[in-house]
Amino acid sequence: MESSNSVEFGVEHQMVRDSARDYLAAHSDSAAVRRVTEAGPAHDHALWQAIAGELGWCGIALPEAVGGAGLGAPGLVLLQEQLGQRLACVPFWSTACVAAPWLQGSVGHSGPWLERLAAGECHAAAVLPDDGGWHYDGVRIAAQVNANGFVLHGSAAQVADAAGADWLLVPARLDDGEPALFLLEPAALAQDARFALAPLDTLDRTRPLASLRLDGLAVPASACLARGDAAVQGLAQAWWHGKLMLAAEQLGAAQQCLDLTVGYAAERIQFGRAIGSFQAVKHRCAQMMVVVEAARSAVYGAAQAWEAAVVAEARLEICAAAVAADDALRFCAQEAIQLHGGVGFTWEYDPQLYFKRAQAAGQWLGGAGVALAYIADNGPQAWRTA
Structure with a gap:
């Protein structure tokens, strides 16, 4: 159950969306x-x-010069929406939506890394600040300079998709407080007792998390990809881009909650009629569709704003999209469980999978709270005084 949207996409974007929908329906079903x-x-x-x-798919948004398709944020949003709809158990968000823009924003000559990401040769994970923000204030890892490179100390409570990652992007602060970005290769460090990635058993099992511990890990100077303003800009770009793509993923999950509910209401017979024929059920499904479509407009609009590269406007649009998508998924997951009746929360039915995703995703990157705070501090005066 999906309607058209006023935001225009090119033929290439529509082809990406349609092919992704068909492929994931066949290969990432329940x-x-x-x-x-x-x-x-x-x-x-x-x-x-x-x-x-x-x-x-990892190259959809990347420039053609590095082997990508050059479809930018709008193309990636459409992919993320489809991946979220199917809860696809792949490290796409961490690789294409966070790590890739981090490298683009931090590293002056990022071509070799981006080429490997576009070719699908690497799975990357990123250590984001534990406080849920995009500033180095929340970075808890320290890097000490020595004769051979650096020594890393610190930890991160949760790193998305870290298990099995080929690359791990790690922000750290140097002795003098200068921000820096390091790239580690977990496979090469697996036997080093000073490096530990511990898988976590979490509520939402469709996105693995792991804790990271660095206890005096020595790395060569070449592991430091960026320092100073470049490192700061890269983290901010990764965070905001990741926030947008997380909203797209939540949008897709909310759409699937609606689709599952409409399908069930058409088949479930009560008092000799399909429950979808009852007005109260129709109204609740209609309300689900309203919040999904509102979130879709916000997410698509934010993708266009990001592509326009007007930072202040894009960030406000992303915050609005994040709040709308988070609300949509929470509401639709709850309604899906309720309208499935007594079986809605059981393991055999899918609404519980989406409810878990709603609860987990609502905490990532600071959740809706960080987005609302940003709007309150940076939105137009009319918003702040309303």
Whole structure:
């Protein structure tokens, strides 16, 4: 159950959306998601190899000069929406939506890294500040300079998609407080006792999290990709871009809650009639559609604003989209459970999967609270005094 939207996309964007919808419906349906997560938080490695390597989804937003498709944020938003709708168990958000823009924003000659990401050769994870913000104030990792490079100390409570990552982007502060960005290769550090990634068993098993500990880890000077303003700008770009793409993912999940509910209401018979024929059920489904469409307009508009590269406007649009998408997913997940009746919360039915995603995603990157605070501090005067 999906309507058109006033925001215009090109033919290429529509083709990306339609092909992603069909592919994920076939390869990341409910049964596939359950198979992957039965033993705990995990990735669908076969699906990741297909979408990153064969289909080239990681390069959708990247410039053609590095092997990407050049479709920018609008193209990536459409992919994220479809991935969220299917709760695809792949590290796409961390790789294409956070790590890639971080490298673009921090590293002057990021081409070699971006080429490998566009080709689907690497799965990247990023250590974001524990306070949920985009400033280095929330960075808890320190880097000491020595004769051979650097020594890293510190920890991160939760790192999305860190398990199995080829690259780990780690922000740190140097001895004098200067911000820096490091790139670590977990596979090469697996036997080093000073480096530890510990998988976490979480509520939402479709997105694995891990804790990171760096206890005097020595790294060469080449591991430091950026320092100073470049590191600061890269973190901010990664955070805001990730916030936008997280909203797109939440939008897709909310749409699936609506679709599942409408489908169930058409099949569930009560008092000799499908429950979807009752006015009270129709009204509740209609309200779900209203909040989904409002979120879709906000997310698509934010993607266009990001592409226009007007930072102040884009950030406000992203905050509005984040709040709308978070509200939509929470509301639709709750309504899906209620309108499925007595079976809505059971393991055999899918609404519980989306309810868990709603609860987890609502805490990432500071949740709606950070977005509302930013709007309150930076929105137009009329908003702040209303």
